[in-house]
Amino acid sequence: MSHVFNFSAGPAVLPREVLIEAAADMLDWHGSGMSVMEMSHRGPEFMSIMAAAQKDLRELMAVPDNYQILFLQGGGLAENAIVPMNLLGRKAQPATIDFIHTGSWTGKSIKEAGKYAQVNVAASSKAGSFDHVPARAGWKLSADPAYVHICSNETIDGVEFGAAPDIAADTNGAPLVADVSSHILSRVIKVDDYGVLFAGAQKNIGPAGLTIVIVRDDLLGHALPICPSAFDWKIVAENGSMYNTPPTYGIYIAGLVFQWLKRQGGVAAMEQRNIAKATLLYDYLDSSKLYFNRVAKADRSRMNVPFFLRDETLNEAFLAGAKQRHLLQLKGHKSVGGMRASIYNAMPIEGVQALISWMQEFESAHR
Numbered sequence: 001m002s003h004v005f006n007f008s009a010g011p012a013v014l015p016r017e018v019l020i021e022a023a024a025d026m027l028d029w030h031g032s033g034m035s036v037m038e039m040s041h042r043g044p045e046f047m048s049i050m051a052a053a054q055k056d057l058r059e060l061m062a063v064p065d066n067y068q069i070l071f072l073q074g075g076g077l078a079e080n081a082i083v084p085m086n087l088l089g090r091k092a093q094p095a096t097i098d099f100i101h102t103g104s105w106t107g108k109s110i111k112e113a114g115k116y117a118q119v120n121v122a123a124s125s126k127a128g129s130f131d132h133v134p135a136r137a138g139w140k141l142s143a144d145p146a147y148v149h150i151c152s153n154e155t156i157d158g159v160e161f162g163a164a165p166d167i168a169a170d171t172n173g174a175p176l177v178a179d180v181s182s183h184i185l186s187r188v189i190k191v192d193d194y195g196v197l198f199a200g201a202q203k204n205i206g207p208a209g210l211t212i213v214i215v216r217d218d219l220l221g222h223a224l225p226i227c228p229s230a231f232d233w234k235i236v237a238e239n240g241s242m243y244n245t246p247p248t249y250g251i252y253i254a255g256l257v258f259q260w261l262k263r264q265g266g267v268a269a270m271e272q273r274n275i276a277k278a279t280l281l282y283d284y285l286d287s288s289k290l291y292f293n294r295v296a297k298a299d300r301s302r303m304n305v306p307f308f309l310r311d312e313t314l315n316e317a318f319l320a321g322a323k324q325r326h327l328l329q330l331k332g333h334k335s336v337g338g339m340r341a342s343i344y345n346a347m348p349i350e351g352v353q354a355l356i357s358w359m360q361e362f363e364s365a366h367r
Protein backbone atom coordinates (compact mmCIF):
# COMPACT_ATOMS: atom_id res chain seq x y z
CA MET A 1 0.00 0.00 0.00
CA SER A 2 1.64 3.23 -1.05
CA HIS A 3 -0.21 5.91 0.80
CA VAL A 4 -2.86 5.46 3.44
CA PHE A 5 -4.82 7.63 5.83
CA ASN A 6 -4.68 6.05 9.26
CA PHE A 7 -7.56 6.99 11.60
CA SER A 8 -6.42 4.87 14.55
CA ALA A 9 -7.17 6.23 18.03
CA GLY A 10 -3.74 5.21 19.23
CA PRO A 11 -1.04 4.23 18.66
CA ALA A 12 -1.77 6.59 15.83
CA VAL A 13 -0.52 8.30 12.72
CA LEU A 14 2.79 10.16 13.04
CA PRO A 15 4.00 12.93 10.74
CA ARG A 16 5.51 11.33 7.64
CA GLU A 17 8.45 13.75 7.77
CA VAL A 18 9.27 12.49 11.27
CA LEU A 19 9.22 8.85 10.19
CA ILE A 20 11.48 9.62 7.23
CA GLU A 21 13.93 11.45 9.51
CA ALA A 22 13.87 8.61 12.04
CA ALA A 23 14.48 6.07 9.27
CA ALA A 24 17.51 8.03 8.06
CA ASP A 25 18.86 8.17 11.64
CA MET A 26 18.10 4.53 12.41
CA LEU A 27 21.59 3.05 12.06
CA ASP A 28 23.69 6.12 12.70
CA TRP A 29 22.37 9.09 14.66
CA HIS A 30 24.14 12.28 13.55
CA GLY A 31 27.46 10.55 12.80
CA SER A 32 27.66 8.94 16.24
CA GLY A 33 27.84 5.48 14.69
CA MET A 34 24.97 4.39 16.96
CA SER A 35 21.24 4.04 16.72
CA VAL A 36 19.41 6.11 19.37
CA MET A 37 18.22 2.75 20.77
CA GLU A 38 21.81 1.73 21.41
CA MET A 39 22.89 4.83 23.32
CA SER A 40 23.37 5.12 27.06
CA HIS A 41 20.72 7.43 28.45
CA ARG A 42 23.49 9.16 30.39
CA GLY A 43 25.80 9.72 27.43
CA PRO A 44 26.18 13.17 25.86
CA GLU A 45 24.33 12.16 22.67
CA PHE A 46 21.13 11.10 24.37
CA MET A 47 21.40 13.87 26.98
CA SER A 48 21.30 16.38 24.11
CA ILE A 49 18.20 14.69 22.63
CA MET A 50 16.48 14.77 26.03
CA ALA A 51 17.36 18.41 26.69
CA ALA A 52 16.07 19.51 23.29
CA ALA A 53 12.81 17.57 23.71
CA GLN A 54 12.22 19.12 27.14
CA LYS A 55 13.00 22.62 25.90
CA ASP A 56 10.83 22.31 22.79
CA LEU A 57 7.84 20.95 24.71
CA ARG A 58 8.15 23.73 27.28
CA GLU A 59 8.19 26.26 24.46
CA LEU A 60 5.31 24.68 22.50
CA MET A 61 3.01 24.54 25.52
CA ALA A 62 4.35 27.72 27.16
CA VAL A 63 4.93 25.73 30.35
CA PRO A 64 5.68 28.19 33.17
CA ASP A 65 8.97 27.95 35.10
CA ASN A 66 7.21 26.71 38.25
CA TYR A 67 6.17 23.50 36.48
CA GLN A 68 8.28 20.40 35.89
CA ILE A 69 8.06 18.37 32.70
CA LEU A 70 8.66 14.69 33.43
CA PHE A 71 9.25 11.91 30.92
CA LEU A 72 8.14 8.63 32.47
CA GLN A 73 7.20 5.09 31.60
CA GLY A 74 3.83 3.54 32.38
CA GLY A 75 1.23 5.03 30.02
CA GLY A 76 -2.01 6.84 30.77
CA LEU A 77 -3.66 4.13 32.85
CA ALA A 78 -0.68 3.77 35.18
CA GLU A 79 -1.08 7.47 35.98
CA ASN A 80 -4.50 6.65 37.44
CA ALA A 81 -2.57 5.10 40.32
CA ILE A 82 0.55 7.27 40.15
CA VAL A 83 -1.40 10.53 40.46
CA PRO A 84 -3.15 9.59 43.74
CA MET A 85 0.06 8.08 45.12
CA ASN A 86 1.79 11.43 44.50
CA LEU A 87 -0.94 13.82 45.62
CA LEU A 88 -2.79 12.19 48.51
CA GLY A 89 0.03 12.86 50.97
CA ARG A 90 -1.04 16.53 51.01
CA LYS A 91 -4.12 15.59 53.02
CA ALA A 92 -4.98 13.63 56.16
CA GLN A 93 -6.00 10.10 55.23
CA PRO A 94 -8.46 8.95 54.09
CA ALA A 95 -8.61 11.81 51.59
CA THR A 96 -11.22 12.39 48.91
CA ILE A 97 -10.72 12.79 45.17
CA ASP A 98 -13.41 14.47 43.08
CA PHE A 99 -14.07 13.21 39.56
CA ILE A 100 -16.04 14.55 36.65
CA HIS A 101 -17.18 11.37 34.92
CA THR A 102 -17.40 12.09 31.20
CA GLY A 103 -16.60 8.72 29.63
CA SER A 104 -14.70 5.45 29.59
CA TRP A 105 -11.34 6.87 30.60
CA THR A 106 -12.59 8.73 33.67
CA GLY A 107 -14.52 5.56 34.50
CA LYS A 108 -11.23 3.66 34.69
CA SER A 109 -9.61 6.49 36.67
CA ILE A 110 -12.42 6.43 39.24
CA LYS A 111 -12.08 2.68 39.70
CA GLU A 112 -8.31 2.84 40.19
CA ALA A 113 -8.38 5.85 42.52
CA GLY A 114 -10.82 3.96 44.77
CA LYS A 115 -7.90 1.73 45.81
CA TYR A 116 -6.16 4.70 47.42
CA ALA A 117 -8.80 7.23 48.44
CA GLN A 118 -12.45 8.00 48.86
CA VAL A 119 -13.93 8.88 45.53
CA ASN A 120 -16.62 11.48 44.96
CA VAL A 121 -18.17 11.53 41.50
CA ALA A 122 -19.01 15.23 41.51
CA ALA A 123 -20.80 15.07 38.16
CA SER A 124 -21.45 12.40 35.56
CA SER A 125 -22.89 12.20 32.08
CA LYS A 126 -23.22 8.42 32.29
CA ALA A 127 -27.02 8.60 32.22
CA GLY A 128 -26.77 10.29 28.81
CA SER A 129 -24.31 7.64 27.57
CA PHE A 130 -21.51 10.19 27.85
CA ASP A 131 -22.80 12.58 25.24
CA HIS A 132 -21.81 15.84 26.94
CA VAL A 133 -19.65 17.50 29.60
CA PRO A 134 -21.81 18.13 32.70
CA ALA A 135 -22.31 21.88 33.20
CA ARG A 136 -20.11 23.36 35.91
CA ALA A 137 -23.16 24.66 37.81
CA GLY A 138 -24.18 21.07 38.58
CA TRP A 139 -20.82 19.80 39.88
CA LYS A 140 -21.06 18.70 43.51
CA LEU A 141 -17.47 19.03 44.63
CA SER A 142 -16.62 17.79 48.11
CA ALA A 143 -15.58 20.22 50.83
CA ASP A 144 -11.83 19.64 50.71
CA PRO A 145 -10.80 17.27 47.91
CA ALA A 146 -7.15 16.33 47.45
CA TYR A 147 -7.70 17.23 43.79
CA VAL A 148 -10.28 17.28 41.02
CA HIS A 149 -9.70 14.86 38.14
CA ILE A 150 -10.99 15.33 34.60
CA CYS A 151 -10.22 13.67 31.28
CA SER A 152 -10.38 16.71 29.03
CA ASN A 153 -10.72 14.60 25.89
CA GLU A 154 -12.51 11.27 26.16
CA THR A 155 -10.96 9.29 23.32
CA ILE A 156 -13.65 6.59 23.15
CA ASP A 157 -16.76 8.72 23.64
CA GLY A 158 -15.54 11.70 21.60
CA VAL A 159 -16.28 14.29 24.28
CA GLU A 160 -13.92 17.22 24.87
CA PHE A 161 -13.89 20.02 27.43
CA GLY A 162 -13.95 23.25 25.46
CA ALA A 163 -12.16 25.23 28.13
CA ALA A 164 -10.56 24.24 31.41
CA PRO A 165 -12.51 25.16 34.48
CA ASP A 166 -10.97 28.27 35.97
CA ILE A 167 -8.94 26.77 38.79
CA ALA A 168 -9.73 29.31 41.50
CA ALA A 169 -13.42 29.64 40.77
CA ASP A 170 -14.26 26.18 39.60
CA THR A 171 -12.45 23.70 41.82
CA ASN A 172 -12.71 25.62 45.08
CA GLY A 173 -8.93 25.95 45.06
CA ALA A 174 -8.19 22.22 44.75
CA PRO A 175 -5.58 21.31 42.12
CA LEU A 176 -7.11 20.34 38.81
CA VAL A 177 -5.62 17.17 37.30
CA ALA A 178 -6.29 16.45 33.65
CA ASP A 179 -5.70 13.39 31.52
CA VAL A 180 -4.84 15.09 28.23
CA SER A 181 -3.59 11.92 26.51
CA SER A 182 -5.64 12.32 23.37
CA HIS A 183 -5.58 16.08 22.80
CA ILE A 184 -2.27 17.33 24.15
CA LEU A 185 -0.64 19.72 21.64
CA SER A 186 -3.82 19.84 19.53
CA ARG A 187 -5.08 23.04 21.11
CA VAL A 188 -3.75 25.78 23.33
CA ILE A 189 -3.90 24.60 26.94
CA LYS A 190 -3.30 27.19 29.65
CA VAL A 191 -0.98 25.12 31.80
CA ASP A 192 -1.34 27.25 34.91
CA ASP A 193 -5.05 26.42 35.12
CA TYR A 194 -3.90 22.95 36.18
CA GLY A 195 -1.94 21.34 38.98
CA VAL A 196 -1.07 18.31 36.88
CA LEU A 197 -1.42 17.37 33.21
CA PHE A 198 -0.57 13.88 32.07
CA ALA A 199 -0.56 12.12 28.71
CA GLY A 200 0.43 8.84 27.17
CA ALA A 201 2.45 9.68 24.07
CA GLN A 202 0.87 7.37 21.53
CA LYS A 203 -1.61 9.79 19.96
CA ASN A 204 -0.21 13.26 19.32
CA ILE A 205 3.37 12.77 20.46
CA GLY A 206 5.09 9.54 19.49
CA PRO A 207 5.31 5.83 20.21
CA ALA A 208 3.62 4.08 23.12
CA GLY A 209 5.82 3.72 26.18
CA LEU A 210 6.47 7.36 26.96
CA THR A 211 4.26 9.22 29.43
CA ILE A 212 4.46 12.95 29.93
CA VAL A 213 3.61 14.56 33.27
CA ILE A 214 3.57 18.32 33.74
CA VAL A 215 3.33 19.14 37.43
CA ARG A 216 3.39 22.34 39.47
CA ASP A 217 6.31 22.56 41.88
CA ASP A 218 4.23 22.84 45.06
CA LEU A 219 2.62 19.46 44.29
CA LEU A 220 5.95 17.64 44.44
CA GLY A 221 7.12 15.96 47.63
CA HIS A 222 3.78 14.65 48.90
CA ALA A 223 3.98 11.04 47.72
CA LEU A 224 2.52 8.29 49.87
CA PRO A 225 5.17 5.90 51.28
CA ILE A 226 3.80 3.13 49.04
CA CYS A 227 4.61 5.12 45.86
CA PRO A 228 7.38 3.39 43.86
CA SER A 229 10.45 5.63 43.74
CA ALA A 230 10.53 5.49 39.94
CA PHE A 231 7.05 7.07 39.92
CA ASP A 232 7.61 9.58 42.72
CA TRP A 233 7.48 12.82 40.73
CA LYS A 234 9.82 14.63 43.13
CA ILE A 235 12.51 11.99 42.73
CA VAL A 236 11.99 11.89 38.96
CA ALA A 237 12.16 15.70 38.75
CA GLU A 238 15.31 15.90 40.88
CA ASN A 239 16.93 13.40 38.56
CA GLY A 240 15.93 15.12 35.32
CA SER A 241 13.69 12.14 34.36
CA MET A 242 16.78 9.91 34.60
CA TYR A 243 16.15 8.25 37.97
CA ASN A 244 15.47 5.07 36.06
CA THR A 245 16.12 4.47 32.36
CA PRO A 246 13.60 6.63 30.51
CA PRO A 247 11.96 5.37 27.30
CA THR A 248 14.79 6.74 25.19
CA TYR A 249 13.58 5.95 21.69
CA GLY A 250 10.12 7.31 22.47
CA ILE A 251 11.67 10.53 23.76
CA TYR A 252 13.74 10.82 20.58
CA ILE A 253 10.66 10.45 18.34
CA ALA A 254 8.71 12.85 20.56
CA GLY A 255 11.55 15.34 20.10
CA LEU A 256 11.26 15.04 16.32
CA VAL A 257 7.48 15.56 16.58
CA PHE A 258 8.03 18.68 18.71
CA GLN A 259 10.39 20.08 16.06
CA TRP A 260 7.85 19.24 13.35
CA LEU A 261 5.15 21.05 15.34
CA LYS A 262 7.35 24.13 15.59
CA ARG A 263 7.82 24.06 11.82
CA GLN A 264 4.02 23.90 11.44
CA GLY A 265 3.73 27.18 13.38
CA GLY A 266 3.24 25.75 16.88
CA VAL A 267 0.17 24.72 18.82
CA ALA A 268 -2.01 27.74 18.00
CA ALA A 269 -1.54 27.14 14.26
CA MET A 270 -2.18 23.44 14.74
CA GLU A 271 -5.37 24.25 16.64
CA GLN A 272 -6.70 26.22 13.66
CA ARG A 273 -6.02 23.26 11.36
CA ASN A 274 -7.70 20.91 13.80
CA ILE A 275 -10.77 23.15 13.96
CA ALA A 276 -10.94 23.17 10.16
CA LYS A 277 -10.66 19.37 9.95
CA ALA A 278 -13.21 18.69 12.69
CA THR A 279 -15.68 21.24 11.33
CA LEU A 280 -15.55 19.64 7.90
CA LEU A 281 -16.32 16.20 9.28
CA TYR A 282 -19.01 17.22 11.81
CA ASP A 283 -20.76 19.45 9.25
CA TYR A 284 -20.93 16.53 6.89
CA LEU A 285 -22.19 14.18 9.63
CA ASP A 286 -24.91 16.66 10.61
CA SER A 287 -26.07 17.00 7.00
CA SER A 288 -26.15 13.26 6.38
CA LYS A 289 -29.18 10.99 6.46
CA LEU A 290 -27.07 7.85 6.91
CA TYR A 291 -24.49 8.80 9.55
CA PHE A 292 -24.78 10.58 12.87
CA ASN A 293 -22.73 11.67 15.86
CA ARG A 294 -24.55 11.85 19.18
CA VAL A 295 -22.35 14.22 21.23
CA ALA A 296 -23.67 17.69 22.16
CA LYS A 297 -22.26 20.14 19.62
CA ALA A 298 -20.37 22.28 22.12
CA ASP A 299 -18.62 19.24 23.62
CA ARG A 300 -17.58 17.37 20.50
CA SER A 301 -13.98 16.23 20.34
CA ARG A 302 -11.82 17.70 17.63
CA MET A 303 -9.54 14.67 17.82
CA ASN A 304 -11.83 11.64 18.05
CA VAL A 305 -15.02 11.60 16.04
CA PRO A 306 -17.25 8.60 16.78
CA PHE A 307 -20.08 8.16 14.32
CA PHE A 308 -22.74 5.59 13.61
CA LEU A 309 -24.56 4.31 10.55
CA ARG A 310 -28.32 4.41 11.00
CA ASP A 311 -28.40 0.94 9.44
CA GLU A 312 -25.79 -1.00 11.40
CA THR A 313 -25.99 -3.96 9.02
CA LEU A 314 -23.97 -1.79 6.63
CA ASN A 315 -21.01 -1.43 9.01
CA GLU A 316 -18.86 -4.18 7.53
CA ALA A 317 -19.43 -3.03 3.94
CA PHE A 318 -18.57 0.53 4.93
CA LEU A 319 -15.29 -0.59 6.54
CA ALA A 320 -14.36 -2.89 3.65
CA GLY A 321 -14.88 -0.09 1.12
CA ALA A 322 -12.91 2.31 3.28
CA LYS A 323 -10.00 -0.13 3.42
CA GLN A 324 -10.02 -0.49 -0.36
CA ARG A 325 -9.64 3.29 -0.54
CA HIS A 326 -6.73 3.14 1.94
CA LEU A 327 -8.76 4.66 4.79
CA LEU A 328 -7.68 2.54 7.74
CA GLN A 329 -8.66 1.75 11.34
CA LEU A 330 -12.10 3.36 11.31
CA LYS A 331 -13.86 0.72 13.38
CA GLY A 332 -15.32 2.18 16.59
CA HIS A 333 -14.20 1.09 20.03
CA LYS A 334 -15.73 -2.25 21.00
CA SER A 335 -17.54 -0.69 23.98
CA VAL A 336 -19.54 1.75 21.82
CA GLY A 337 -19.55 0.18 18.35
CA GLY A 338 -20.03 2.12 15.13
CA MET A 339 -17.11 4.00 13.65
CA ARG A 340 -14.50 6.39 14.97
CA ALA A 341 -12.25 8.68 12.97
CA SER A 342 -9.32 9.93 15.02
CA ILE A 343 -7.95 13.00 13.34
CA TYR A 344 -4.88 13.88 15.35
CA ASN A 345 -2.32 16.57 14.50
CA ALA A 346 -0.56 14.34 11.96
CA MET A 347 -3.75 13.67 9.97
CA PRO A 348 -3.73 16.10 7.04
CA ILE A 349 -6.98 17.71 5.90
CA GLU A 350 -6.69 15.63 2.73
CA GLY A 351 -7.33 12.56 4.89
CA VAL A 352 -10.57 14.04 6.22
CA GLN A 353 -11.59 15.02 2.69
CA ALA A 354 -10.88 11.51 1.43
CA LEU A 355 -12.95 10.04 4.27
CA ILE A 356 -15.89 12.34 3.53
CA SER A 357 -15.71 11.47 -0.19
CA TRP A 358 -16.00 7.80 0.66
CA MET A 359 -18.82 8.45 3.14
CA GLN A 360 -20.72 10.41 0.48
CA GLU A 361 -20.18 7.72 -2.13
CA PHE A 362 -21.37 5.04 0.29
CA GLU A 363 -24.37 7.11 1.33
CA SER A 364 -25.39 7.67 -2.31
CA ALA A 365 -25.26 3.92 -2.88
CA HIS A 366 -27.47 3.21 0.17
CA ARG A 367 -30.24 5.74 -0.02
Ligand SMILES: Cc1ncc(COP(=O)(O)O)c(C=O)c1O
Binds near residue numbers: 009180
Ligand atom coordinates in the same frame (compact mmCIF):
# COMPACT_ATOMS: atom_id res chain seq x y z
C1 LIG B 1 -7.63 9.61 27.41
C2 LIG B 1 -6.87 8.34 27.64
N1 LIG B 1 -6.39 8.09 28.86
C3 LIG B 1 -5.71 6.96 29.12
C4 LIG B 1 -5.46 6.04 28.13
C5 LIG B 1 -4.72 4.79 28.47
O1 LIG B 1 -3.45 4.83 27.99
P1 LIG B 1 -2.47 3.57 28.13
O2 LIG B 1 -3.06 2.48 27.32
O3 LIG B 1 -1.20 4.11 27.61
O4 LIG B 1 -2.38 3.22 29.56
C6 LIG B 1 -5.92 6.27 26.84
C7 LIG B 1 -5.64 5.29 25.77
O5 LIG B 1 -6.11 5.31 24.68
C8 LIG B 1 -6.66 7.46 26.59
O6 LIG B 1 -7.14 7.71 25.38
